[in-house]
Amino acid sequence: MARPRKPIRSDLAWSTVDRIVVRGKDLPGEIIGRLNLGDMAFLELTGRTPGAAESKIFNAMVVTLVEHGVTPSALAARLTYLGAPEAMQAAVAAGLCGLGSVFVGSTEGCARMLAEALPDPKSSADLAALAKRVTAETRRIPGLGHPLHKPVDPRAVRLFELARETGHYGKYCELIQAIGAEKKLPVNATGAIAALACELGFDWKLCRGLGVMARAVGLVGHLLEESRQPLAEEVWLRTEEEASEHLKPKK
Amino acid sequence: MARPRKPIRSDLAWSTVDRIVVRGKDLPGEIIGRLNLGDMAFLELTGRTPGAAESKIFNAMVVTLVEHGVTPSALAARLTYLGAPEAMQAAVAAGLCGLGSVFVGSTEGCARMLAEALPDPKSSADLAALAKRVTAETRRIPGLGHPLHKPVDPRAVRLFELARETGHYGKYCELIQAIGAEKKLPVNATGAIAALACELGFDWKLCRGLGVMARAVGLVGHLLEESRQPLAEEVWLRTEEEASEHLKPKK
Amino acid sequence: MARPRKPIRSDLAWSTVDRIVVRGKDLPGEIIGRLNLGDMAFLELTGRTPGAAESKIFNAMVVTLVEHGVTPSALAARLTYLGAPEAMQAAVAAGLCGLGSVFVGSTEGCARMLAEALPDPKSSADLAALAKRVTAETRRIPGLGHPLHKPVDPRAVRLFELARETGHYGKYCELIQAIGAEKKLPVNATGAIAALACELGFDWKLCRGLGVMARAVGLVGHLLEESRQPLAEEVWLRTEEEASEHLKPKK
């Protein structure tokens, strides 16, 4: 007996001879020249064009994640480019592969914690009590503290300031701040972004995607610099020399 | 004799306890809330903040490249997500790996052709003669014609319109249009983007990077849709069934 | 205060002007021409050359995982190759990216379950009682049953036969079979490989690696076939057409 076929459908885009439509909007007429790259990302993820306040806060969130200096991810991309400079897409891909549980996962984990603690942001929850409960129940709270930026993470400060300006400082922002107060740790950039993702009604699963798209931008920047001012070969040679030195016969 | 050490340097970013600086700008004070994602990409690539006109044309260029429906790249990302939904960064990476010579390479090739034909855009070149020469010398001209969008590619039309509005319709735009006229083929979206990249003074090697960052945004959109309205499993099952049918013993 | 430096060490290989040594063995003298690819993998993973019986069972395990027809992973690799045929390493990489929790994860999960149930294979455990306990405590037991191969998975049958022949049919093989009997489901190929990995003393975290290396071999085979007898473009075109049909204006 043959397997029954399921339909194959995507609602993201279509084109005909003279039209290209993305998320229901005419690409040349309604998108190109009207939306910036952050707004376009918002449209891709939500199916609608952001309002001015949403545009401001969403662009601020992703812009925060673009560039963090020579991270493991940037270094992996540069080392890949060293071997395959003709395939820079693969070097960006290599850099993205490491955006997993250790570095980017905390945004996701924090958004999940907030969304599960407060499934309905319109409910009249006692946020102080909620913060106490979350703190008691969660073994390792993501989105708080920072190894370098002390006593506060200046990106989180700025993001919350913008949240207030744009009318996005709601219960999720309050909750993560209350949790931070409870733990006597400041909210960091990933905590602020996680709270804002909840304020915008995003699924917590999407948070990793925000980091991935932002870092893709940053990785292209790293590869451009690597093509002009390389560092990967020197990192490799030093590492190789030191790593195997103890194995080599003494002269 | 020991290998002499070379320095390891990157000029992209630095941080201290209370500061985070990207490309010479204070991240919280001068970037977050001030630059949109396209402007941030411009800063990463050029080291300076775009002016209003540059911001408009650059955002238009990258926004054009974000979403093209179910491309091979989007399909590869979705099939990867089917096997490893817990690692969506790897699914985006898989999607990026295919942005090579066949689909994204034409922007790069077109920008290279234009930059090599006209190394100095301030020179008083005879563009019509140049177009004739390039057409005669180039076996397969990238950036012209489109299998579906005929007689014109509406994205290119719109991009050239914006180029005029923003003062970026210069000699590279003229040259690609003259080459198109010579070949009796309209300039397509990749041709327009390549010409605009030259107008902005970008290295042609950077053009692939524009496509890569834009598609990373689009791929996150595809994976979000795949998580809600999957198609990859059905594509796989149909393909698997048809592909091996001829090998199976007749019943 | 400066961060104290930690040493950087790898014990895998070293070379000097006239010597290349891998895992303590002279590459030209003791490896090339003496070890087959499976034995070399065993050496990489364990630091020692397998005996004849170990070589037979280990090669059998990885060989089982090489080729499964047009899987989502193979399809992702082929679609990537369609866009970037000049970078076939990236196409293999794209194919590997999807070897996550859904398809390859079951070997890992099964090995973990077995290793945790029986930390010391030399202990005189009551395997029937253990199987009952594991079955009761585990929500979804990996390594049992198969959607297509019924009532038995012929690869598992063959692997257990080889395990007996080579003296590797020990307590982990017995335990997974007892668990299968408890659930009235036959052990599948991933269950057998997981049990054998435990018999060989491998860390369960390594099981995913066995699948990854084996599939890399298979993916190269798929890309060679794709270069001669392509299917990716047709899969893409059909998918694209069907996926967006419902969005297009009726003619």
Next chain:
Amino acid sequence: MARPRKPIRSDLAWSTVDRIVVRGKDLPGEIIGRLNLGDMAFLELTGRTPGAAESKIFNAMVVTLVEHGVTPSALAARLTYLGAPEAMQAAVAAGLCGLGSVFVGSTEGCARMLAEALPDPKSSADLAALAKRVTAETRRIPGLGHPLHKPVDPRAVRLFELARETGHYGKYCELIQAIGAEKKLPVNATGAIAALACELGFDWKLCRGLGVMARAVGLVGHLLEESRQPLAEEVWLRTEEEASEHLKPKK
């Protein structure tokens, strides 16, 4: 008018309820327990089981490529694992992405040079004259010399020895040696592997695939070592510190 459908076909494998057949051979009955991993790769690539001599030389070729110490590719894989230890398939993928023109490309380039110089190995070509011509016509000859291994690459010496033993020392081996003599440079490991690939009748496009599959094995070894004896974090921290030091304000 609808696009005419093309068939979708793959000849690699098929399965039914009780059978699994790969490349025309019964997987449990004719492959598992009979072929080692290198033989299985040979079967995937050629559609036939290697004879004993072919098995020996082919396994020797791929085994040579498995482990080269802490290469840029291994380092990229380890840095990726640092960020996403839960997705080791993505770390292997990241490591493979850099196997491009710079390091692995030389085997491919050498095999292509040999195959194009001598399209028919049965022709009675004057190999000395051919070597002179190739040397004169080729700007940068791949497969010769080595930055470290001087005056000879011991892997190439061993591979040619095995080629003689197994009856695979034919005209392509002679030709690359003659080219080396012409340039007064010894043939290196990639040159020997390229010549042997030609002796086996392989398409030069396949040579990159040999390196890719072999390195996938080696990368799993590196990730296992990284999980037990990490070096990636230290490499990252040292690099990050040195790279941005010049940007930071003096205290």
